[in-house]
Amino acid sequence: MSETWLILGATSSMARAFIRSVAERGDAVILAGRDMVDMAASATDAKLRGASDAFAMRFDARDPETFGPLIEAMEGREGMLSAAVFVGSMPAQSAIDADPSLIDGTIIDSFTGPARLLQMLAPLMEARGGGTVVGVGSVAGDRGRVGNYVYGAAKAGFHTYLSGLRNRLTRAGGHVVTVKPGFVDTAMTWNVEGMFLVAQPEKVATDILRAVDKKKNVIYTPGFWWAIMTVIRLVPEPIFKKLSI
Amino acid sequence: MSWRPDTYTGWGRALSATGEIARPERLSALEALEAAPACGRRRSYGDACLNGEGRMVDMSRLDRVLSFEDGVLHAEAGLRLGEIMRLFAPRGWMPTVVPGTGYATVGGAIAMDVHGKNHTEGTFGCHVEEITLTQNGKRMVTTPGSDLFGATVGGLGQTGIITSAKIRMTSLEGRSMYVHERRMENWDEFIAELASSEAPYVVGWIDATARGSALGRGVLEEARPVDKNPPPVKGTKSVPVDAPGFALSKPVVRVFNAAYFRRVPSIGRKVTRSFGDFFFPLDRVQDWNKLYGKKGFHQFQCVVPDNNTPALRDMLELIAGSGLASPLAVLKRLSDRSAGMMSFPMEGLTLAVDFPASKAAEALIARLEDMTLDAGGRIYLAKDALSAAATIDAMYPNRAAWTAEAAKADPDGALETDLTRRLELRRT
Numbered sequence: 001m002s003e004t005w006l007i008l009g010a011t012s013s014m015a016r017a018f019i020r021s022v023a024e025r026g027d028a029v030i031l032a033g034r035d036m037v038d039m040a041a042s043a044t045d046a047k048l049r050g051a052s053d054a055f056a057m058r059f060d061a062r063d064p065e066t067f068g069p070l071i072e073a074m075e076g077r078e079g080m081l082s083a084a085v086f087v088g089s090m091p092a093q094s095a096i097d098a099d100p101s102l103i104d105g106t107i108i109d110s111f112t113g114p115a116r117l118l119q120m121l122a123p124l125m126e127a128r129g130g131g132t133v134v135g136v137g138s139v140a141g142d143r144g145r146v147g148n149y150v151y152g153a154a155k156a157g158f159h160t161y162l163s164g165l166r167n168r169l170t171r172a173g174g175h176v177v178t179v180k181p182g183f184v185d186t187a188m189t190w191n192v193e194g195m196f197l198v199a200q201p202e203k204v205a206t207d208i209l210r211a212v213d214k215k216k217n218v219i220y221t222p223g224f225w226w227a228i229m230t231v232i233r234l235v236p237e238p239i240f241k242k243l244s245i
Numbered sequence: 246m247s248w249r250p251d252t253y254t255g256w257g258r259a260l261s262a263t264g265e266i267a268r269p270e271r272l273s274a275l276e277a278l279e280a281a282p283a284c285g286r287r288r289s290y291g292d293a294c295l296n297g298e299g300r301m302v303d304m305s306r307l308d309r310v311l312s313f314e315d316g317v318l319h320a321e322a323g324l325r326l327g328e329i330m331r332l333f334a335p336r337g338w339m340p341t342v343v344p345g346t347g348y349a350t351v352g353g354a355i356a357m358d359v360h361g362k363n364h365t366e367g368t369f370g371c372h373v374e375e376i377t378l379t380q381n382g383k384r385m386v387t388t389p390g391s392d393l394f395g396a397t398v399g400g401l402g403q404t405g406i407i408t409s410a411k412i413r414m415t416s417l418e419g420r421s422m423y424v425h426e427r428r429m430e431n432w433d434e435f436i437a438e439l440a441s442s443e444a445p446y447v448v449g450w451i452d453a454t455a456r457g458s459a460l461g462r463g464v465l466e467e468a469r470p471v472d473k474n475p476p477p478v479k480g481t482k483s484v485p486v487d488a489p490g491f492a493l494s495k496p497v498v499r500v501f502n503a504a505y506f507r508r509v510p511s512i513g514r515k516v517t518r519s520f521g522d523f524f525f526p527l528d529r530v531q532d533w534n535k536l537y538g539k540k541g542f543h544q545f546q547c548v549v550p551d552n553n554t555p556a557l558r559d560m561l562e563l564i565a566g567s568g569l570a571s572p573l574a575v576l577k578r579l580s581d582r583s584a585g586m587m588s589f590p591m592e593g594l595t596l597a598v599d600f601p602a603s604k605a606a607e608a609l610i611a612r613l614e615d616m617t618l619d620a621g622g623r624i625y626l627a628k629d630a631l632s633a634a635a636t637i638d639a640m641y642p643n644r645a646a647w648t649a650e651a652a653k654a655d656p657d658g659a660l661e662t663d664l665t666r667r668l669e670l671r672r673t
Contacts, residue, residue, distance in 0.1 A: 011271065013270055013306060016270075035271060035273065037271075037273070038271040038272065038273065041272070041309050044310065044311055044312060045309035045310045045311070048312075048313055048332070049332060186270075187268070187269075187270045187274070187306075190247075190249055191247070191249040
């Protein structure tokens with residue numbers, strides 16, 4: 001049976017690569033985000049790559065009024081319902097230091113906005129007895145670091161939310177994959193210094209889809225980030241607090 | 246955070262540039278950028294995709310298929326031709342003309358007006374129905390027949406950033422390519438067979454190290470689509486690090502070429518190949534340019550009109566005698582069907598030979614360019630890294646008219662590249 005994927009944050013290059021992967025399987029895609037012109041182009045691209053249907057809808061993590069129509073659209077689809085969350089914002093830590101109110105928006109974009117939408121979607125998924133939620137978090141959520149701990153905290157919150165949602169949806173035959181990407185070659189990281197082992201979005205998309213198929217719970221992508229983050233998590237706090245990594 | 250400083254090269258890796266690069270992922274991001282020249286996947290060999298005195302816009306992320314109706318594909322400029330093949334060949338369509346690498350993008354194929362193995366169809370630009378340019382942040386649409394179109398096709402990106410284009414595709418009668426490979430024992434046989442071949446796709450590999458009576462020997466491939474399943478696709482390999490200098494030294498190349506020649510039995514053979522393997526044979530080895538080591542390489546590609554083919558034989562003799570050539574050498578027919586003022590093809594034969602970069606290779610290429618000019622031919626700017634303004638001026642009769650059009654589109658010269666500066670192409 002055909003599956004419909006709701007893609008939150010469809011303009012990101014990681015989302016684009018993922019949309020192409022599910023499109024080539026023949027799934028339907030609802031692209032959700034703010035740049036309607038860009039998403040219209042991606043929707044056509046998805047259709048010509050094999051998506052059974054693809055269209056764009058407005059989604060703004062900071063504007064809950066945009067959530068209802070998305071849920072309605074999903075409710076109107078036949079077959080399994082799935083969602084993939086690629087939204088998030090990462091202001092420079094220095095910008096947050098200068099204007100702490102930026103914290104609110106970062107938390108909404110990276111955690112509470114998409115969580116609220118997923119919370120509305122969960123009952124529909126339960127009713128149909130299946131579907132998958134892909135939640136893209138970050139290795140930054142594994143431990144707070146001086147460089148970007150607000151973004152890290154938002155993603156840590158999102159990870160915990162996804163863990164709970166997994167606990168819930170599993171009971172109804174659904175599944176949740178938490179994805180923790182390392183550095184990915186996107187517009188967000190284009191001119192950020194200190195990037196290393198940067199992965200292409202296509203590689204991340206392939207890893208995510210494999211995790212969906214194998215019903216993995218939590219993945220690092222590329223996989224070697226698991227080893228890096230294991231070491232980082234194991235550093236005792238008295239030492240970690242003096243490091244600048 | 247749009248601009249990132251970087252040092253980068255063309256495919257030949259012999260020249261490099263240091264400057265800022267932006268890589269927009271959306272149209273709105275592209276249109277917000279200050280004017281700068283654009284590049285695709287940097288498959289031109291020399292400095293056409295370099296700007297050491299300014300910025301460069303990398304179009305590789307604007308790569309979406311925007312529509313496909315009645316055989317006409319509308320695609321963003323960053324879409325790779327190999328991806329178009331992958332997506333559309335199973336549905337029975339392909340671009341009418343494709344170059345030797347699927348990594349070339351739609352934008353690059355237009356800016357270089359590339360040619361393929363089917364010379365009768367002319368160049369890539371002959372099948373373009375519309376081009377959308379971004380000129381200083383503003384959109385401009387151009388269609389065949391206009392001066393702007395003629396200056397854009399083969400126009401080295403000097404009329405604006407090629408943003409998207411509508412391409413007439415060709416319907417594909419088959420699922421794979423049926424290839425007839427035959428040994429050509431010498432130059433005269435090669436020339437005669439190339440001239441008389443009636444296959445839709447024809448390409449010759451030439452052993453640029455063979456001398457004496459074997460001068461000009463090689464393998465002629467004649468191909469047509471066939472409704473047979475292709476053989477299973479082999480995985481791609483990649484060259485992870487720069488190869489050492491001796492990898493392409495004279496004895497190694499001579500032995501390799503002899504073996505490559507004898508791979509085809511003396512009575513010839515007929516094989517079925519996937520579209521990818523036939524059209525883009527080198528793409529199976531990723532980053533093969535690293536085989537030439539850190540110093541990189543140069544490709545010399547010229548076209549010589551039919552009445553002067555003996556000049557081409559003289560060039561080959563000079564190349565074979567030098568012992569500088571690599572195994573990559575190609576002989577093909579071209580027609581005068583092209584779509585741009587600065588398009589490379591003319592009715593005749595084209596020879597392309599790779600040389601590991603060295604002073605000796607530079608001197609040899611300079612002589613070959615002189616011989617091309619004397620024979621009434623021209624060299625291909627997509628490959629060039631070494632030529633000079635006067636030579637190119639003499640080879641491209643429409644240069645002045647093209648310069649005038651480019652000046653209208655880009656009065657401040659904001660789109661100049663290392664190549665246009667080196668060859669003074671924008672000089673009025």
